Amino acid sequence: MPRSPHDSGTTCRLHVSDEVRALAPGFGYLAVEAHGLTNGPSDEAGAALLDEAARRLAARLDGRAPQDDPHVAAWRAAYTAFGSKPSRTRNSAEALARRALADGGLPRINRLVDIYNAVSVAYLVPVGGEDLDRIQGGMRLVRATGDEPFVTAAGGAEAVEHPDAGEVVWCDDEGVTCRRWNWRQGVRTRLTEDSVSALFLLERMAPMTLDELAAAGAELARELRAACPDARIETGDIWTP
Template identity: 75%
Template sequence: MTLTLTVSDEVHALVPGFTHLAIEARDLVNGPSDATSSALLDDAVRRLADRLGGRTPDQDPHVAAWRAAYSAFGAKPSRTRNSAEALARRALTEAGLPRINRLVDAYNAVSVAHLIPVGGEDLGRIQGGMRLVRATGEEPFVTVAGGEETVERPEPGEVVWCDEAGVTCRRWNWRQGPRTRIDEDTTDALFLLESLAPMTRDELLAAGAELADSLRKVSPGARITVRDPA
C-alpha cells in the first residue's frame, strides 16, 4: 500500500516555494557500511567542496533559503541547522561524514552532494499517513536523552513531520526520532527530498534519480518508485 503524504496549507503559506520528492524502496537489504556506501560518501564530499569553492555551507543559496524558512517559524538557524547544512558542515571537518549503514550512507551522500535535506523513514514503523504541519505544541515526539526514552513536545507553530502516533521529525528536517529511523533490519523505506527556491524542479529530480541509483548500488534487487508531486 502506498503511503499518503500531505503538506498542510499552513506550511505552504509560510514557505510558498517548498516542494518535495518521495522515493519508496521495497525489498531492501541493509547492513553495515561497506566499500560501496563509503565511496558514495567520499565522492559526495569532493563534489561539495567543488560546489562551495571555499565558501561555507550557509553561503550556498539553497542552504540560505532553508535558513530563512527556519526563521519564518521561529527557529534559530545557526543553532538548529537543517539536515543538509549540518551534514555539509560535518563533511568539511577533519572527522568527515559518519558511516551509519548502507541505506543511510546512500541518502546522506545525496544530501551532501546536492545540498538538499534528505530523510529516510522505515515504512514498517510509520503509523497511518505522514503530514507536514505546523505543530500545536501538544504532539508527542519520542526521543532518547541520557540513554533513557523521553517524550518532548514541539514548539507551537514549529514545522514538523508527523504520523498518527506523533512527530517523526522536529523542526522540519532538523532531528528525526528513533521510532521510524532506518536501521540494519529495514526492508521497506521512504526517502524524502525537500527543496526550496532557488533549487529548480529539474535539480530536485536529478537528486532523486541519483538517490534511486545509489539505492540500487547498495541494495541490488530493491524495488524503487519515485513519486513526483508535480
C-alpha cells in the same frame, strides 16, 4: 507535473498543510519509496559514496561556507519564519555539509543512511529516510500544536519530548517523526539495519530547481538499486504548492 498536497505518487499518503504552504511557497519535495531492501552495517561502498559526496560539495561551494549557498540560505529563511534560530538548529543538509567539510568527515551509520546522506551532501538538499513499516497512517507536514509526542534518545535511553507550538514538523498518526522540518529525526521511524521498506523524502526550497531535485532523486534511486538489486524502487512526482 506537480500533484495535489494529498498525492505524492507513492503508496504512503503525504500531506502538506495550508499553514506550511503559506509559510514557504518555494517549498517542494520528491518522495522515493523502496521495498525489499537489504540494510546492514556501513561498508566500503557507502564510505566511497560519502567521500565522493564531500568532494562534490567542496567543488560546489568553492571555498564558501555552507550557509552562503543560496539553497541553504533559503532554508535558513524558512526556519526563521517559523521561529527557529537557523544557526542553532540547522536544516539537515547544512548540518551534514558542515560535518563533511570538517576534519572528522561524514559519519558512517548504516548502508541505507550512508546512501541518502551522500545524496544530501552532493546536492546540498535535505534528505530523510523513514522505515515504512513503522509509520502509522500517512505522513503530514504541519505546524505543531506543541502537544504532539516526539520520541528521541537522551543519555542512551528513549525519551519523549514535545515540539514548540508553531514549529514545522513531519508527523504520522502516532506523533512527530521529524522536528523543525528536517532538523532531528525521531528514533521510532528511523532506518535501522533491520529495515526492509523505506520512504525517502528529498526537500527543496527555491532557488533549487525542480530539475536539480529530480536529478538528486534519480541518483538516490540508482544507488539504492546498486546496493539492493532485488529491491523495488518507486519515485513519485515532484510536489510543489
